[in-house]
Amino acid sequence: MRWVWTGVAVGVSVLGAGAILAQTELNQTSGEKIFKANCAACHAGGNNIVEPEKTLKKEALARFGMDSQGAIIKQVTGGKNAMPAFGGELSTEEIRQVASYVLEMADQDWQK
Template sequence: MLLSAIPNCNKSLISPALNQKKGNQEVESQWAKPRQELKLLQRLAPPIFAAFVALSPIIAPPVSYGQAIDVQRGASLFNRACIGCHVAGGNIIQPGATLFLKDLQRNGVDTEEEIYRITYYGKGRMPGFGEMCTPRGQCTFGARLQEDEIRLLSEFVKSQADQGWLNIGNGGD
């Protein structure tokens, strides 16, 4: 009754034990909702993360590490043996014989096997780079390439032609 007569009186000064019990309930009720949300998040996190991993193109690389190494080696071989005439897939000697897909198709050289054959034995003004290249006048005077190197080179040229020679860069040197 006395408390009701004094409007600004703090009840905590009069009954600290009662107020402490009430305060603990308020604190617990403040944390109840976040705890429920945390439990829900803990239950949903694994399936959400699994779906993200399965659907994300960033996490699933397009090629294996071994394939990336082969592409890099192919680019390095290209930069060493071919770039003198075929800068970025073009052809500074014979403009109609570029390494762009449309020219390769027009010239009947649009498969890895055909690219391999021409790289090994040569054709027209293009010298052959194979170890067993003949006739002598058709073959390069420079260093010869081994069969596996020519295979990597033909795979690289075909993949770049399919992509429009966008990724030539410095790849491997």
């Protein structure tokens, strides 16, 4: 009986991990879709067509103090200089998903 109980517990743990992984993948996919629909015109591949030195690459994000989710959320929500504000167009959750996506892609040097 103990073996069966352990098997059930392991099965539940695996299912729980699968649900968490599925939710993470959903968020990443959502962040990517939102980014492509709203940001990629200027930031495709992590670049910046308006101010080329201010890319979304890891080094540039660090240099300009944009290497945290909070900083990116603030920038996307309120805009700055040539970048428009998206706070009126995207929900708080959508902006959070975009910030997560940007940081993830910066860690991967925008190679996916």
